[in-house]
Amino acid sequence: MKYALVILETDESRRRIQADRVAHRKEYEGWIGTLAAAGKLVGGDALETEHTLPATVRTAADGTTTVTDGPAHTGEETLGGWFVVDVADRAEAVELARSLPTPETVEIRPLLESA
Numbered sequence: 527m528k529y530a531l532v533i534l535e536t537d538e539s540r541r542r543i544q545a546d547r548v549a550h551r552k553e554y555e556g557w558i559g560t561l562a563a564a565g566k567l568v569g570g571d572a573l574e575t576e577h578t579l580p581a582t583v584r585t586a587a588d589g590t591t592t593v594t595d596g597p598a599h600t601g602e603e604t605l606g607g608w609f610v611v612d613v614a615d616r617a618e619a620v621e622l623a624r625s626l627p628t629p630e631t632v633e634i635r636p637l638l639e640s641a
Contacts, residue, residue, distance in 0.1 A: 527636065528568060528612050529619040534631040535575060535606035542629065543576075553627045561611060566622065570609030580605075603631050610637065 535543075543550045561567040582598045585591050597604055613619050616634070623632035 527615060527619075528610055529616070530635045530637060531570075531609045531611060531619065531623050531626075532633040532635060533572075533606040533608060533626075534603040534633060536630055537602050538629040539606075540575075550628060557625065557627055558609075560625075561609070561622065566611045566613055568610040568612050570607060572607035573605060575604060575606055606630065 539550075558567065558570075579595045580597050582594050582596060583591055584594075584598075611619060611622055613622065616636070619634050623634055626632055
């Protein structure tokens with residue numbers, strides 16, 4: 527089964543990135559390498575979160591749209607990226623997420639299987 531491990535940066539993870547980007551990246555690369563070596567990693571991407579604000583487009587029921595600068599949801603946690611893993615079940619996806627060595631929140635979502 528494929529799951530998305532959605533990474534939400536926190537204030538603490540952003541502080542660590544700003545203090546020592548190389549060390550933070552090395553922790554991530556080690557974790558990613560472990561997933562890949564185990565044949566669990568399908569793919570993933572990081573989002574640029576430091577220099578460019580996201581844009582949010584909201585479409586109302588009547589079809590009108592509103593565009594704002596900034597994330598769709600404000601707060602301490604911001605979307606930082608995602609990984610797709612291929613695992614036996616949800617429990618295995620949870621264990622992989624728990625092994626992430628950096629102080630971030632991981633939301634685990636099953637991918638919709640194609641019909």
